[in-house]
Amino acid sequence: MYEILCRSPERPFALSAHSDVPQGHHAGLVLHMRENRSHLSxxxxxxxxxxxxxxxxxxxxxxxxxxxxxxxxxxxxxxxxxxxxxxxxxSKPAGEVLEIAHGTIRHRDADGRATHMPCLFAKLDAQAPTPSSLRLILRSPKASVEIGRCLGLEERQALIPLIASALSQGRR
Incomplete structure (x- = not known):
């Protein structure tokens, strides 16, 4: 399960559920990912x-x-x-936060490990060794991080164009 939020350039550290950014400005992407776990009724x-x-x-x-x-x-x-x-x-469900804004990529996992890398040379590598598995890896010359480990296969597939678009906008 994931939630997409926009980050306003006027308020770089405030989250907003809708974009109040003028057209032509890149607001950035904030992606909250969490393991989908339903409780028994x-x-x-x-x-x-x-x-x-x-x-x-x-x-x-x-x-x-x-x-x-x-x-x-x-x-x-x-x-x-x-x-x-x-x-x-x-137990607490696994979760991650991915932020792509202002030419920077920030990733934080449930254990508190944080990764920062520039958008300029970063690329999204989608590895599918079998039809039922998919790994999403953000790579830059100095770092790489696997994202979406807590998501299901369909959710990871849905995130590929979204993250690729945010990376291309972040490079501008």
């Missing part, structure tokens, strides 16, 4: 609980035959799934 949690109860009910027959590992395995599996869902819901 209450009906989905109830369905998950019903499936767990059915799994335990179906393990009764093997338990009556003396196979006690089947219900223990079912119980451990359901506990591991619940733990994984709760851990994922509480």
């Amino acid at each position: 209450e009906p989905a949690r109830q369905t998950f609980a019903v499936l767990g109860a059915m799994m335990m009910a179906l393990s009764i027959l093997p338990a009556m035959s003396g196979h006690w590992l089947v219900p223990a395995y079912c119980l451990m599996t359901m506990g591991a799934l619940v733990f994984a869902l709760e851990y994922n819901a509480r």
Whole structure:
């Protein structure tokens, strides 16, 4: 999931959701990217609980035959799934910020690492080793950074023309 914002040249450090820049001036691009993670709704949690109860009910027959590992395995599996869902819901989603404005590219990832490079010699390299994977790498003579790691394939494909256009405008 990503959000596109414009940066006004009159207010270089203030974000605005719409461009109030006169025509002919490049406002820049601010791109907030975040991992798309949806939480389970209450009906989905109830369905998950019903499936767990059915799994335990179906393990009764093997338990009556003396196979006690089947219900223990079912119980451990359901506990591991619940733990994984709760851990994922509480953890912070991965995110990145990419800014292309005033001839400079700034990239900041979720860990706080920041990369600065000039727009003049920067280029966007889209590597697709397989049809289901795509890596977007911004390269300049002194630095390179992979962007959009937290996005899905379709979102990365949609960003290629947007970033290429912002780079060409940033070189002017």
